[in-house]
Amino acid sequence: MMEKTKTALLAGLVVLSLLQSYMLAYSMPGIDAVLPRQDYIKTERMGAEAKVADVVFPEDMVLHFGDDKHTVLYPGMNFYNLIFDRVQGREFKGFQRNNIYVVDWNKTRERDIGVELRFGRGVPVELLKEALKLDGDVAFQSEVINRIWIYKNIERDEVRTYFFSADGNAVYESVRADLTVNDVQNYVGFGEYWTPYRYAGDEIYLPEEPLQTLEAIVGYETYTPEQMQRNLFLDPSETRALVDRSGSQIFTDGKRGLQVAQNGKWINYTDPVAGQGSEDTLSANIYASVQFINQHGGWDGLHRYLQPGPIEDMQGQSEQSIRVVRYQQYYGSYPVIPRKPFMYGQMQLRLQQGVVSEYERSLITINKEAEAKQVRWLPGGKELEEAYNSYSRKSEVIAVFPAMLVSPEENERLHFEPVWAVRLTDGDKAVLLHALPEDYKPPVKTVKPADKGSADKGKEKEKPGKPVPDAGQAPLSSDGSGEKARAGDQGEGGGKSDGKDNAAAKDDGKARR
Numbered sequence: 001m002m003e004k005t006k007t008a009l010l011a012g013l014v015v016l017s018l019l020q021s022y023m024l025a026y027s028m029p030g031i032d033a034v035l036p037r038q039d040y041i042k043t044e045r046m047g048a049e050a051k052v053a054d055v056v057f058p059e060d061m062v063l064h065f066g067d068d069k070h071t072v073l074y075p076g077m078n079f080y081n082l083i084f085d086r087v088q089g090r091e092f093k094g095f096q097r098n099n100i101y102v103v104d105w106n107k108t109r110e111r112d113i114g115v116e117l118r119f120g121r122g123v124p125v126e127l128l129k130e131a132l133k134l135d136g137d138v139a140f141q142s143e144v145i146n147r148i149w150i151y152k153n154i155e156r157d158e159v160r161t162y163f164f165s166a167d168g169n170a171v172y173e174s175v176r177a178d179l180t181v182n183d184v185q186n187y188v189g190f191g192e193y194w195t196p197y198r199y200a201g202d203e204i205y206l207p208e209e210p211l212q213t214l215e216a217i218v219g220y221e222t223y224t225p226e227q228m229q230r231n232l233f234l235d236p237s238e239t240r241a242l243v244d245r246s247g248s249q250i251f252t253d254g255k256r257g258l259q260v261a262q263n264g265k266w267i268n269y270t271d272p273v274a275g276q277g278s279e280d281t282l283s284a285n286i287y288a289s290v291q292f293i294n295q296h297g298g299w300d301g302l303h304r305y306l307q308p309g310p311i312e313d314m315q316g317q318s319e320q321s322i323r324v325v326r327y328q329q330y331y332g333s334y335p336v337i338p339r340k341p342f343m344y345g346q347m348q349l350r351l352q353q354g355v356v357s358e359y360e361r362s363l364i365t366i367n368k369e370a371e372a373k374q375v376r377w378l379p380g381g382k383e384l385e386e387a388y389n390s391y392s393r394k395s396e397v398i399a400v401f402p403a404m405l406v407s408p409e410e411n412e413r414l415h416f417e418p419v420w421a422v423r424l425t426d427g428d429k430a431v432l433l434h435a436l437p438e439d440y441k442p443p444v445k446t447v448k449p450a451d452k453g454s455a456d457k458g459k460e461k462e463k464p465g466k467p468v469p470d471a472g473q474a475p476l477s478s479d480g481s482g483e484k485a486r487a488g489d490q491g492e493g494g495g496k497s498d499g500k501d502n503a504a505a506k507d508d509g510k511a512r513r
Helices: 002-026 078-088 105-111 181-189 225-232 282-295 311-316 319-323 381-389 452-462 500-510
Strands: 060-066 069-073 091-099 114-124 133-135 144-153 158-165 170-177 197-199 205-207 211-222 240-243 249-252 257-261 266-270 303-306 324-331 334-338 346-352 355-362 364-378 397-409 413-424 429-434
Touching: 060 078, 060 105, 060 181, 069 078, 069 197, 069 205, 078 114, 078 181, 091 158, 105 144, 114 181, 114 282, 114 303, 144 181, 158 181, 205 381, 211 397, 225 249, 225 257, 225 266, 282 324, 282 346, 282 355, 319 346, 334 413, 334 429, 364 413, 381 413, 381 429, 397 429
Parallel strands: 091 133, 334 397
Antiparallel strands: 060 069, 060 114, 091 170, 114 144, 144 158, 158 170, 197 205, 211 364, 211 413, 240 249, 249 257, 257 266, 266 355, 303 324, 324 334, 324 346, 346 355, 397 413, 413 429
């Protein structure tokens, strides 16, 4: 009997001990203070996701044919994609730093065949390595590259490859580039019957003929402010809604703020994060920004990373240039410029040690099918040249490019109008020239083939009323995005050397072109 009593007493003590342990673990005051902070709750997926490689690509490509003849290709155009895919499959090693004047670039531009991949204000090498196979030393790794020039030296019949630093002080030659003379000839051959361009100085090229584009009316949907509220706040039930003097709606939980403007179509999110004591780096902030966008709204179509400016701040790694990250939206082959005061076409983030403190973007997501579209022609030749030369801020122009001027229409539609635009030294963009009248028809020209082998192509271009494929503008698919062609689709065997899987992955991120 005594043994049974002892056993029961011992069992009771064990149960009591377990009960006390439970009470201590789950009722201790302030235990939440020592748990890791959860910044955001993962909610429903909003928009497509992207990788850093998907937002790093050339702003345009310049093909040089010799005899001072050139043409320009834009993102999403079939031949642009073919060339970029092939360059991505090559390896660039053995970088040697040289003075910018090591080569007479004007002479090279006029006489040597080649291709220039131009990245606007530039891309840090650390990010460029996501898109290209680069192997360089520490000095090269810390650079920002704004151009890659691959050409065949006419005197030595060899390929030279140079990477240009964005500050304009140096070039890096890849002396062990995996490129052949035949590669360069193939690149240049893609643009043989493209719209001819003339070099206008200061790295600006202007077409000698009108450029074919498309005008489109596209319907859209919008994310609701409530969706973004649930997506960005830890506990949406603790937020309160306010209305400021401008009529914008503001959600706040006492710390974070979400301003919803433009009738629910634009947001500005702020989170006053504290510094973590570590050094800010631009590349780390870019990686973090891509991940943040993937989780909070996603990507509506093709976007390209924009290097901060001005130029002098880039190499100095100023606080402003390191912490601000922007992405430019495209429609078809061209960047989108909103007609003021409409806000659309860019996403901007401000980060500190990889944590987002500000986030601005549109809530509009355009439909895949355009409701209406028609061929439009942008001026070329003298008309464009005169507009450029007479532009009031010509001394500040660093780029002239075709763009899509977007404006809102009734019944939730956007109007995309092709224009010639300029980019200024301060980063601003402005319309230079609008498209020719809707009823404009380009004159039919007779093109003499360069040799017997290209006679058939020449005849194709002579056909009235049917422009040669890719003659100035990649055909737009039903959703208004430029069709992406793989090398295999064109009967070519020179796609990416690392296989079709990479090309397919790239298409998945860039199908919006």
